[in-house]
Amino acid sequence: MPSAVLGDGVPQVVVDRQAVALVKDRIARQITEYRKTQPSVAVASVEQRARDWINAAVAEWSDAAAAERGVSPTPAEDAALARAVFDELFRAGRLQPHLDNDLVENIFINGPHEVWLDLAGGRRERVAPVADSEEELLELLRRLASADEGQSERTLTTASPMLALRLKDGSRLQAVTAVSPRTYVTIRRHRVQEADLGDMVRLGAINPTLASFLSACVKAEKNVLIAGPQASGKTSLMRAMLKEIDPNQRFATIETEFELFAHTNGFHQQVVAMEARESNGERGPDGRLMGEITLLDLMYRALRMSLSRIVVGEVRGPEIVAMLQAMTNGQGGNLCTLHASDPSVVFDRIAELYLLAQGNMSDQLAYRQAANGLDFIVFVRMLDETQIGGQRHRFISHVLEVTGTGEYGRPATNAIFTPGEEFGEVRAVPRMYPACIADLRRVGFPDHLLSPSYDSWAGQPLSLKVGAA
Structure with a gap:
């Protein structure tokens, strides 16, 4: 997995998306089985258990990759893979690194293959896609729109093609689909949340x-x-x-x-x-x-x-x-x-x-x-x-x-x-x-x-x- 420069100019590891999908599917099945046996388990406990499973699965993948390539993946590559899997399961997927980046002011997604960042100071840079298809992008948005932390559930469908959403970090997301040739998403981040x-x-x-x-x-x-x-x-x-x-x-x-x-x-x-x-x-009798x-x-x-x-x-x-x-x-x-x-x-x-x-x-x-x-x-x-x-x-x-x-x-x-x-x-x-x-x-x-x-x-x-x- 080679390095690349994304968004803020800091070299980052490019994650093998096929490896992410394989590990994610395995951990998702383990989470489903765990929740069946522990139906009242807290989300934090599930996340902690999932981290342990992810680390174990990534270690196995790393050994297999080393045998196949003749060179062991670096610790940074292993950590990036583990983080990407966790983000796919519990956070905002490939969007998450941009939400974690304090330099990012706005995120513009013009369909699955075109993503731009507005950075502090006024620079605008194009970065890697956050989804491989329209369907994957819509699935990400629907997952983000599911009810969370007291927020009323929002939907994104052909019948309800516009979505306004507050993300976990407080960022404001606005998306539109079906009435446009591709799905457009704008995310406004709050870089100054605690300021006096x-x-x-x-x-x-x-x-x-x-x-x-x-x-x-x-x-x-x-x-x-x-x-x-x-x-x-x-x-x-x-x-x-x-x-x-x-x-x-x-x-x-x-x-x-x-x-x-x-x-x-x-x-x-x-x-x-x-x-x-x-x-x-839907509308009631009073309209x-x-x-x-x-x-x-x-x-x-x-x-x-x-x-x-x-x-x-x-x-x-x-x-x-x-x-x-x-x-x-x-x-x-x-x-x-x-x-x-x-x-x-x-x-x-x-x-x-x-x-x-x-x-x-x-x-x-x-x-x-x-x-x-x-x-x-x-x-x-x-x-x-x-x-x-x-x-x-x-x-x-x-x-x-x-x-x-x-x-x-x-x-x-x-x-x-x-x-x-x-x-x-x-x-x-x-x-x-x-x-x-x-x-x-x-x-x-x-x-x-x-x-x-x-x-x-x-x-x-x-x-x-x-x-x-």
């Missing part, structure tokens, strides 16, 4: 001034909407901001797929974590998809649970109505994220989502409730220079304070942080005090940080190929 605001400073997404300001917003129970384009780092920033909530405070997280991990991070003790559920594809539980359904239940805060991983539909209703009803400290291409379009995006809701919803109602409910909009930007030999940069570019209703019924804002483009800085720099500065002072915010002369980006220049416009 200090870690976000070290990653360059914020500076110490912004870290102190965002911490104060959370502690002062301000309602904050984090906006930005796809893959700009909104969820990572929200995870970090959640670490500013008192560990014993009881709050809810509402998500399509669990991505915030507040209920498993070992920091918070009182998290009511709720996840939406897809339907089984509603049977088995479906939407974010809006969960929002209304959360409002009755006497929680201190509600956090929505991403508002993408009618649930924005319930979210802003919670904010305008005096529920402070709520957080959510929203896709938006620019800070100037955030309120129009909210209005668009309002119009998706049933009832007498209008853009003017959306503007009024946004003006009354939101305290701050934090905009996260992703600046991609990979096409000219640079890197991807993710950072906060704006923090806007919502101060009520302005002209033409639209929300009025104060620009607390904006890019310092007049001196070549594309990231957020302080511009003015917010109207609610007294509330932030009461939770310990040192307001001298908002002096325009006090900018903690100094000494941390962004390595851009093209500077500010």
Whole structure:
């Protein structure tokens, strides 16, 4: 088995797929027999027993391969074979090495024979296939979609050709088949799961001034909407901001797929974590998809649970109505994220989502409730220079304070942080005090940080190929 360079540039052993299939089939039969005799055995015990069987089977294969080739396989080859068999039986098969690679940000599968990785820093590389046929790829996806760790079971069939799934490591998988010429899969990985605001400073997404300001917003129970384009780092920033909530405070997280991990991070003790559920594809007498539980359904239940805060991983539909209703009803400290291409379009995006809701919803109602409910909009930007030999940069570019209703019924804002483009800085720099500065002072915010002369980006220049416009 020769070595190859895959994904992150580190030489890796190319595993003999025929050997993997032979050993896998043997171990699968042993597992089936073992479970028949021990029907209540824990999964962890099965995995440990399987590791022993795999090691024994690989040792036998290695001896046979040595006799056939005249050269013994190396320990690295034996270990790679054992790992590949275990991944096929209990994890994500040939996908697993990419899920284990901390440098991988996204995985794109265009049919069984074409796999690409987006790596940290912006490189995109093609790597070996994760399946040998469409049927094998679909079987892998169906196995990943089987019910696991409390997640409702998802299906992928010609009748239900789209699959949204959270993998064991928290990665988000989206797949489509049957309606496309081949099966397409996109996996977005969460490389920054445990970060706090200090870690976000070290990653360059914020500076110490912004870290102190965002911490104060959370502690002062301000309602904050984090906006930005796809893959700009909104969820990572929200995870970090959640670490500013008192560990014993009881709050809810509402998500399509669990991505915030507040209920498993070992920091918070009182998290009511709720996840939406897809339907089984059938409709009831009322026309509603049977088995479906939407974010809006969960929002209304959360409002009755006497929680201190509600956090929505991403508002993408009618649930924005319930979210802003919670904010305008005096529920402070709520957080959510929203896709938006620019800070100037955030309120129009909210209005668009309002119009998706049933009832007498209008853009003017959306503007009024946004003006009354939101305290701050934090905009996260992703600046991609990979096409000219640079890197991807993710950072906060704006923090806007919502101060009520302005002209033409639209929300009025104060620009607390904006890019310092007049001196070549594309990231957020302080511009003015917010109207609610007294509330932030009461939770310990040192307001001298908002002096325009006090900018903690100094000494941390962004390595851009093209500077500010």
